[in-house]
Amino acid sequence: MRFHTRKWVKPEDLNPNGTLFGGRLLAWIDEELALYTIIQLENSRIVTKYMSEINFTSSARQGDIIEIGIDVIQFGNTSLVLKCEARNMMTRETILTIDKTTMVNLGPDGKPKAHGKTEIEYVKNRL
Numbered sequence: 001m002r003f004h005t006r007k008w009v010k011p012e013d014l015n016p017n018g019t020l021f022g023g024r025l026l027a028w029i030d031e032e033l034a035l036y037t038i039i040q041l042e043n044s045r046i047v048t049k050y051m052s053e054i055n056f057t058s059s060a061r062q063g064d065i066i067e068i069g070i071d072v073i074q075f076g077n078t079s080l081v082l083k084c085e086a087r088n089m090m091t092r093e094t095i096l097t098i099d100k101t102t103m104v105n106l107g108p109d110g111k112p113k114a115h116g117k118t119e120i121e122y123v124k125n126r127l
């Protein structure tokens with residue numbers, strides 16, 4: 001799994017228990033999955049269709065650095081299925097895993113459109 005993004009847990013990211021608010025982490029992850037999909041599919045019209053079980057295994061505190069990792073599970077016809085993990089960058093402790101998120105590639109009409117991709121591409125190889 002490649003870890004792409006780092007986030008710094010700030011006071012506004014906390015829940016009343018003083019730990020990282022789960023909704024904030026999910027928003028970070030959804031954005032990260034969306035950006036990853038846009039880059040892979042070379043299309044900015046993509047949506048999150050489905051997320052499997054979300055398993056919070058530990059929490060984070062103010063000042064912690066979180067990193068978000070993504071792996072491709074499957075290239076579908078219009079979809080891209082991703083796996084994701086958030087972990088504490090310093091301790092490597094897993095905070096959350098989502099085994100499957102299905103992102104869907106859309107056409108200008110907002111309907112699913114075949115993306116034509118079959119494997120991970122690296123931007124540096126496209127240039």
Ligand SMILES: CC(=O)SCCNC(=O)CCNC(=O)[C@H](O)C(C)(C)COP(=O)(O)OP(=O)(O)OC[C@H]1O[C@@H](n2cnc3c(N)ncnc32)[C@H](O)[C@@H]1OP(=O)(O)O
Binds near residue numbers: 030047048080102104
């Ligand atoms: C980044 C964001 O935050 S986006 C905001 C939140 N998301 C949204 O607003 C999306 C709202 N949903 C929608 O607009 C529609 O449901 C759409 C356009 C995504 C899909 O419409 P559908 O009629 O289900 O499309 P369709 O049946 O053709 O399926 C499209 C793909 O999704 C997959 N899919 C559909 N339903 C599911 C499901 N429940 N679970 C997993 N995959 C699914 C299909 O297998 C297909 O993939 P494939 O072409 O690779 O085989």
